[in-house]
Amino acid sequence: MGIRQARYPQDHFLPPIEGLIREGQHLLVQVSKEPLGTKGARITSHITLAGRYLVLLTWSGHVGISRRIEDASERERLAQLVETIRPEGMGAIVRTAAEGKSEAELKADIDYLACLWESIQKKTDSSSAPTLIHRDLSLSLRAVRDLFTADMDRIVVDSEEEYQRVRTFATQFFPGIRDRVELYSGTAPIFEHFGIEIELARALDKKVWLKSGGYIVIEQTEALTVIDVNTGKYVGRTSLEETTVKINIEAVREIVYQLRLRNIGGIIIIDFIDMKSEENRDKVYQALIEALRADRSKTTICKISELGLVEMTRKRVRESLARSTSEACPYCSGEGVIKSRKTICYEIFRAIERQGPALAGKQLSLHVHPALAEELFGEDRKYLETLEQRYRMTVNISASDKLHIEQYRMEPS
Secondary structure, three states: OOOOOOOOOOOOOOOOHHHOOOOOOOOOOEEEEOOEOOEOOEEEOOOEEEOOOEEEEOOOOOEEEOOOOOOHHHHHHHHHHHHHHOOOOOEEEEOHHHOOOOHHHHHHHHHHHHHHHHHHHHHHHOOOOOOOOOOOOOHHHHHHHHHOOOOOOOEEEOOHHHHHHHHHHHHHHOHHHHHHEEEOOOOOOHHHHOOHHHHHHHHOOOEEEOOOOOEEEEEEOOOEEEEEEEOOOOOOOOOHHHHHHHHHHHHHHHHHHHHHHHOOOEEEEEEOOOOOOHHHHHHHHHHHHHHHHHOOOOEEEOOOOOOOEEEEEEOOOOOOHHHHHOOOOOOOOOOOOOOOHHHHHHHHHHHHHHHHHHHOOOEEEEEEOHHHHHHHHOOOHHHHHHHHHHOOOEEEEEEOOOOOOOOEEEEEO
16 A cells, blocks of 8 residues: 655654554545556555646645646745645645636635545545545546647547537636537547548557658666667758758657657666767756746656667556557567477477377377468478478378468367
8 A cells, every 4th residue: 555654854764654553544545656567556645636827735834836837926925825825734736737827826726725625534434445436537638638739629539428528627617718619520530530540550660760860769668768879761952960950850859759759667678779979968958957847747858878868767557558448469478579490390299299109000180370381382391391301290280371370280180
């Protein structure tokens, strides 16, 4: 159970979890991180409630400001406003969307969250564990609350029911965007109409081409993600170093876009094309930092090494796009490769050798994939004939495209 422990002075050891909770005790907890791979969900007893402009901290009087609000005077203004309107004993994190908002708008947001917290507490007191006390907004409503900004023209919905739900939600909390919600009525599927199907397919490819002709390769593992930058078809017109820098800077923009699109988090290693000049390495590094400013997820970056490697981390709170929309191949178990035909042929030969004494003088039906049958009738036929002579048996090969290329079946008769 992932419960945050209270802070203690540095000269004191944290008590064991058994000293903080007891068996049978009822606790109100919140899922702070979804299950990722083999890791279970992370939960906390420090409940936070997200609104449009603020995140209410029900357990602390701390006031924080989004790091993406960079203007010092605006940060100070927002901090002072929140200090005056926050409920007693509670704090808040000011979200990026709060930049430039008035006291009335922020107070309406925090009052709503305070009322929501009060209703959660009442429901908790009248409920028996285990039970779901509160569920966050649906995906479409969260998108309206968290993602819709002034530079967005419209929200297009292809479901009449969801359209009405979004309109009602916008009318209640964000009246200014109500008229920008549209119902899609086209004949083509909405993803196809707006080109999202192409982007989804592109977001699952390992290789992503750059406009110049270079490309990046993205390999995801359980522990980390590796991104390799290559020149590809681009050869440049001047020096090799200048060509390398141009490809690397172009790759930076695409890499940051792909990290956000694919929701890649955790440890990330970027292998840029080697650059001899430290000045050029710094230029690419600064381009990476600048491109990541628009990323909502927290990132930590190390300087580019002499080998062109960048180590970075990106906060991960949910599964990546690839893991949430795909599954490991049942044949290769996610390796991305299968055994060669030659390897499978020799596996079959070894299986025949193991059963050879018991098959002496008998017929053996061998069922394989057509591609494997072609291999067995080719240059490997000589070894198969040797086995037939050794064990005084006959092997009859039968091809079936219903079998996977790695599968085979032996039936003695």
